[in-house]
Amino acid sequence: MMILRYLTYLPANLALVLLAYLLSPLLAAISLLTGPKLPGVLQWFSTLDADLDGGVRQGVKGYRSGLSGWRLWWQRTCWICRNPAHGWQSRLLGMPAFGTIIARQWISEDPKQQVYIMQTAAGVRFFCFKRDQPIGGSFYLKLWFGWVNKAYDGRNHHYAFQIGLKRS
Template sequence: MIWPIARYLAYLPANLVFVLLSYALSPLLAALSLATGPKLPGVLQWFSTLDANLDGGISQRVKGYRGGLSGWRLWWQRTCWICRNPAHGWQSELLGMPAAGSIILRQVISDTPKNQWYVMETAKGVRFFCWKRDQPLFGGIYLKLWFGWVNRAYDGRNHHYAFQIGPKRA
């Protein structure tokens, strides 16, 4: 299990650069989307999600995202969507693990607190992991922790690299 952890740590600096770049460019990318549509052109889509366009919060019924917006409100909503899902395209395409033929070798799930551990393997025998935990804080607020590669291939092609730390409501 040492090699997957070493690979994960080796990818961490590149991931942090991509995420910070996504945050910094989010206002410009959202402005560009007002002219080009809700899907960023070409590799710019890598700054957002590959499984949804910049209006994904609407179709996924994420609280606070609504349709029918235009102008500054649409720009702000798309800026927020990029910041909510920073660099997912990079994390999938460049740092991800191929989903085709991958299998779960080990899965451990507990509910108190919600904790998930997966050891997976690609079709070529490369092992990788996923650890998710919702750490209770106070008042129905949790600290969401995701490390490794997401156990589900959201785009259908790759398990994207995950490094998420943030608040979550129950």
């Protein structure tokens, strides 16, 4: 049932992520007028736990404070693309955090991998799979599937379908 729910949500997730990528320049432009937090439902195209300057506060490499104009627009566009549709993944496709327990957990260091089976207060089970697959040198493939094991916004475990290249 967990896998079936995940696969059912996959097309909506892919559509929302694509829409976030396409709208990111416009959303970043709107933020120059409204501030670093997008208004209303537009916030769902980015992270709910941070505004569009979140990379600065979190110390993400390449994100700088004190920018304005085109540079600020570009940095916010990049932040939306780095975290596309997280709000939608949390509020629309997410699993409720209140009363959720971790039913099972497996963690290994070589390769770095985490698997969680979680259960909502209503008894609905869901999963989280994270793996850092070494691909050579200091590079690895970051794989996240299921629902993130932490509720970053404090309300929901957001839907995750993430494949990315990372450097350690």
